[in-house]
Amino acid sequence: MALDKPYLDVPGTTIFDADMARKGFHLNQYCMSLMKAENRERFKSGERAYLDEWPMTEAQKEAVLIRDYNLMMKLGGNIYFLAKIFSCDGISFQVAASTMTGLTVDEYKEMMVTGGRSPEGNLYKSDMTEEGNNG
Amino acid sequence: MARLSASAFTSHIPAIGAAIDNGKTAEDYWKPVFSGYEFAKKWVAEQKPDVVILVYNDHASAFDSNLIPTFALGIGEEFQPADEGWGPRPVPNVEGHPQLASHLAQSVIQDEFDLTVFNTLNVDHGLTVPLSLMFGQPDAWPCKVIPLAVNVVLYPPPSGKRCYALGKALRRAVDSFDEDLNVQIWGTGGMSHQLQGPRAGLINKKFDMDFLDRLVKDPESLSQVPHIDYVRYAGSEGIELVMWLIARGAMDEEVEEKHRFYHVPASNTAVGHLILENNPA
Numbered sequence: 089m090a091l092d093k094p095y096l097d098v099p100g101t102t103i104f105d106a107d108m109a110r111k112g113f114h115l116n117q118y119c120m121s122l123m124k125a126e127n128r129e130r131f132k133s134g135e136r137a138y139l140d141e142w143p144m145t146e147a148q149k150e151a152v153l154i155r156d157y158n159l160m161m162k163l164g165g166n167i168y169f170l171a172k173i174f175s176c177d178g179i180s181f182q183v184a185a186s187t188m189t190g191l192t193v194d195e196y197k198e199m200m201v202t203g204g205r206s207p208e209g210n211l212y213k214s215d216m217t218e219e220g221n222n223g
Numbered sequence: 224m225a226r227l228s229a230s231a232f233t234s235h236i237p238a239i240g241a242a243i244d245n246g247k248t249a250e251d252y253w254k255p256v257f258s259g260y261e262f263a264k265k266w267v268a269e270q271k272p273d274v275v276i277l278v279y280n281d282h283a284s285a286f287d288s289n290l291i292p293t294f295a296l297g298i299g300e301e302f303q304p305a306d307e308g309w310g311p312r313p314v315p316n317v318e319g320h321p322q323l324a325s326h327l328a329q330s331v332i333q334d335e336f337d338l339t340v341f342n343t344l345n346v347d348h349g350l351t352v353p354l355s356l357m358f359g360q361p362d363a364w365p366c367k368v369i370p371l372a373v374n375v376v377l378y379p380p381p382s383g384k385r386c387y388a389l390g391k392a393l394r395r396a397v398d399s400f401d402e403d404l405n406v407q408i409w410g411t412g413g414m415s416h417q418l419q420g421p422r423a424g425l426i427n428k429k430f431d432m433d434f435l436d437r438l439v440k441d442p443e444s445l446s447q448v449p450h451i452d453y454v455r456y457a458g459s460e461g462i463e464l465v466m467w468l469i470a471r472g473a474m475d476e477e478v479e480e481k482h483r484f485y486h487v488p489a490s491n492t493a494v495g496h497l498i499l500e501n502n503p504a
């Protein structure tokens with residue numbers, strides 16, 4: 089019998105469950121390698137070549153190259169692992185998070201200082217559009 | 224005998240650590256956050272715990288996808304701050320309490336909680352930010368710390384119910400330790416936040432308030448809240464809050480609330496903080 093996954097109808101959210109972890113194993117382990125300064129240097133000096141050292145799918149590599157974090161998560165990446173990529177880019181968690189929402193960095197910051205994204209309209213998939221509900 | 228006297232609960236947001244380390248605590252953005260911890264600093268200096276059991280989670284710092292223990296207890300002598308990609312935080316090493324920790328491990332395993340134990344592990348912001356919030360910036364942490372790392376990265380984390388029951392087992396274990404020790408337990412992480420996807424930035428003040436109220440007064444019913452409610456209402460990363468139930472489980476049923484603080488935002492997250500004491504009869 090299939091596992092019950094009630095979280096699949098939570099909008100704008102990818103839950104890193106066992107199936108996603110299996111899909112993203114090599115992508116996430118590549119991210120972990122960026123914890124070492126010498127690996128960060130090698131990655132920065134030739135991203136494609138560095139990614140080719142990992143048994144990741146072509147789609148995963150391309151998602152990394154264009155820094156599409158939503159796509160990386162869809163392909164099994166987990167946010168705490170992916171954080172190693174934006175840290176390597178010198179980007180803060182808040183700036184990285186804003187890129188996933190379709191908001192500009194300033195709009196996102198403004199949303200946070202005024203209380204964050206409201207749960208209203210953001211609890212069920214039927215409430216929210218593909219791009220998110222930034223209203 | 225060892226005595227479990229009190230518990231503290233706090234978010235462990237990495238940006239808070241960075242603000243402390245870079246001397247930004249007096250800036251307008253951060254001031255209201257740090258003012259919420261003034262009470263805690265005085266309180267903990269008076270309480271002088273000998274040991275803190277510190278419940279936290281690793282954020283893909285020490286544990287990668289190769290090894291994911293649900294509950295892991297640190298029984299080693301010393302734990303170093305992790306390099307999370309920009310160098311380790313400039314904070315003291317964390318001294319463990321191997322005797323009490325080993326006693327806890329052996330006790331709760333016999334009490335049917337099949338923990339993982341570790342001796343060497345670098346501890347990330349999940350553990351060091353709460354220490355900084357409570358103790359400031361000393362040259363050495365003023366107490367021993369027993370890390371209890373909980374998986375909340377790979378879904379599903381342990382259930383609230385399981386966490387609460389583990390807290391109770393830890394309490395029985397502390398109570399049966401012969402040495403005279405003042406022991407505290409801290410629960411960390413949360414409150415509502417989501418760091419990922421188009422819904423990033425979710426904050427749910429109503430959920431957080433209800434969580435704080437029930438954690439104090441009705442932890443039993445709070446422990447029944449299913450994972451999906453955390454994910455849906457408190458955000459995909461808000462599920463860290465299950466860790467608070469471990470600390471609450473180790474406390475008496477009736478507790479005295481000494482302090483409460485709530486603030487939005489620190490970076491992407493709602494900051495929550497509670498101090499509870501057991502009242503010796």
Ligand SMILES: [Fe+2]
Nearest residue numbers: 235349412463
């Ligand atoms: Fe965390």
